[in-house]
Amino acid sequence: MPLLLFSQVYDRLQKYRAQRPAPLLDSTQGLAQDLAKELHGEVASPETTELLYLLSKPHVQALLSVHDMVSQKEFDPRLPPLPPLPDYIEKEEDSIKIVRLVKNQEPLAKSEGAVTFKVIPGTKEEPDTADNKIFVRALFDYDPQADPAIPCKDAGLEFWKGDVLQIVSQEDDTWWQARRHSDANLRAGLIPSRQLQERRVTLQRPAVLFHPLRELKVFGAGLRKSFRLSRKESTSQRMRQKMDERHASIHLRIYQEVLPYRRKPEEPYRLVLLTGPNGVGVTELKRRLLLSDPEHFAVTVPYTTREQKKHEREGVEYHFVSKHSFVKDILNHKFLDYGEYKGNYYGMSLDSVRRAVAESKVCLLDVKPHVIAALYTSEFKPYVVFVKPPSIERLRLSRRKAKVLSSQNEQTPSKIFTEEDFQDMITSSQAMENKYGYLFEKLIINDDLATAFTELRDELTKIETEIHWIPNTWAHV
Ligand SMILES: Nc1ncnc2c1ncn2[C@@H]1O[C@H](COP(=O)(O)OP(=O)(O)OP(=O)(O)O)[C@@H](O)[C@H]1O
Numbered sequence: 044m045p046l047l048l049f050s051q052v053y054d055r056l057q058k059y060r061a062q063r064p065a066p067l068l069d070s071t072q073g074l075a076q077d078l079a080k081e082l083h084g085e086v087a088s089p090e091t092t093e094l095l096y097l098l099s100k101p102h103v104q105a106l107l108s109v110h111d112m113v114s115q116k117e118f119d120p121r122l123p124p125l126p127p128l129p130d131y132i133e134k135e136e137d138s139i140k141i142v143r144l145v146k147n148q149e150p151l152a153k154s155e156g157a158v159t160f161k162v163i164p165g166t167k168e169e170p171d172t173a174d175n176k177i178f179v180r181a182l183f184d185y186d187p188q189a190d191p192a193i194p195c196k197d198a199g200l201e202f203w204k205g206d207v208l209q210i211v212s213q214e215d216d217t218w219w220q221a222r223r224h225s226d227a228n229l230r231a232g233l234i235p236s237r238q239l240q241e242r243r244v245t246l247q248r249p250a251v252l253f254h255p256l257r258e259l260k261v262f263g264a265g266l267r268k269s270f271r272l273s274r275k276e277s278t279s280q281r282m283r284q285k286m287d288e289r290h291a292s293i294h295l296r297i298y299q300e301v302l303p304y305r306r307k308p309e310e311p312y313r314l315v316l317l318t319g320p321n322g323v324g325v326t327e328l329k330r331r332l333l334l335s336d337p338e339h340f341a342v343t344v345p346y347t348t349r350e351q352k353k354h355e356r357e358g359v360e361y362h363f364v365s366k367h368s369f370v371k372d373i374l375n376h377k378f379l380d381y382g383e384y385k386g387n388y389y390g391m392s393l394d395s396v397r398r399a400v401a402e403s404k405v406c407l408l409d410v411k412p413h414v415i416a417a418l419y420t421s422e423f424k425p426y427v428v429f430v431k432p433p434s435i436e437r438l439r440l441s442r443r444k445a446k447v448l449s450s451q452n453e454q455t456p457s458k459i460f461t462e463e464d465f466q467d468m469i470t471s472s473q474a475m476e477n478k479y480g481y482l483f484e485k486l487i488i489n490d491d492l493a494t495a496f497t498e499l500r501d502e503l504t505k506i507e508t509e510i511h512w513i514p515n516t517w518a519h520v
Pocket residue numbers: 267268269319320321322323324325326327328441442445446447448489490491492493495
């Protein structure tokens with residue numbers, strides 16, 4: 044049918060609509076039927092005959108019906124019924140969202156491709172109680188923006204090694220939900236689950252965690268100077284191997300479960316373990332702490348089989364023991380660490396650590412990192428401080444006049460640090476962090492000595508007096 048004719052029919056219908064009293068909202072199709080009825084009784088003019096003919100045609104009626112549908116927007120989607128809500132909904136549960144997207148032929152806000160909704164629960168103040176909550180200390184840095192595997196980068200939670208996270212959901216095997224404890228923003232985000240991160244670390248392991256040649260050099264360096272041994276001596280390979288195996292099994296740790304802790308007055312102080320690469324300044328920091336408050340701090344006394352010198356007193360510089368007694372103690376696993384130098388044994392016993400802790404003082408112990416695991420128990424609750432060298436430029440400047448202090452027993456005199464010493468210090472520091480970093484609770488960069496000392500002393504005051512986090516395995520003795 045020519046469009047012109049239809050427009051004439053339509054005009055005629057609109058005129059008819061205008062002549063009629065209310066209701067004005069009649070459908071056009073209904074109007075057409077009424078008009079046809081009225082026209083039947085009229086004298087048949089050619090125009091009326093034509094109009095009646097057209098109104099009787101099914102395709103004209105269909106056209107009028109479509110017109111009615113469009114004008115009344117009957118094309119709007121009819122929503123299917125929503126599924127019934129569950130009978131019982133947890134009052135506190137604010138994470139259920141039912142989102143239904145019904146799309147018809149109309150463009151959806153002119154969008155193209157996939158339409159993704161991000162549904163984020165609102166923030167909610169929660170009472171500060173740790174009951175029944177899971178907290179972990181992150182043992183690695185995580186940047187969701189740099190993670191190609193995360194399903195939605197914007198939903199990820201960025202965190203750094205040492206951050207305490209509250210785990211909100213572990214339902215998914217691959218992506219947990221967590222929030223940073225220290226954050227004012229309580230919004231939870233996605234973090235890699237322990238399983239996922241372990242898989243990743245295992246895959247990276249040959250490249251990142253294996254430094255066999257450097258480690259031999261670094262960890263073969265022997266006991267610290269507090270045992271009056273030089274860098275050249277060797278400690279028990281058997282013991283070191285045992286410790287290393289232990290480390291190998293746990294150094295894949297990803298998140299360490301922690302809980303809040305504050306020392307009760309009747310409890311012993313946490314044992315303070317100071318560690319770092321040779322020459323970084325561990326002995327110096329320990330010495331300054333002890334001098335700053337000898338009533339509050341205590342140190343352990345090592346054992347030796349060498350001859351007592353005239354100025355030395357038993358139990359002050361050393362416990363002087365016979366070789367026979369020392370070997371017996373080795374066999375009885377009394378030593379945390381021991382070694383032999385120029386035919387004499389030197390060692391630190393577990394009992395001497397216990398005695399120092401029992402003095403109700405803060406026991407300061409400088410150790411090689413491989414010894415930490417043996418003391419990592421609820422009995423000692425060690426606070427492990429890693430003393431790290433600054434950049435090589437800063438080392439050159441700050442240690443210009445410093446000497447690598449040799450032991451009293453050494454033939455070679457103390458010497459000024461060399462470039463190689465600085466380089467070794469930095470390389471060993473990196474290797475130690477890679478291998479034992481998960482055990483370090485505090486990292487202090489020993490650039491300016493006075494600053495490093497103040498930072499260390501302030502941190503120790505904090506853990507003696509304030510609430511902080513300890514591994515949850517230490518909660519039960
Ligand atoms: N921040 C610093 N600035 C300048 N000199 C420093 C600093 N820290 C330490 N030293 C000096 O560096 C030398 C080595 O320090 P220290 O003996 O404490 O090292 P260490 O970590 O105990 O090493 P090792 O266990 O091998 O004996 C000392 O002469 C010390 O005075």
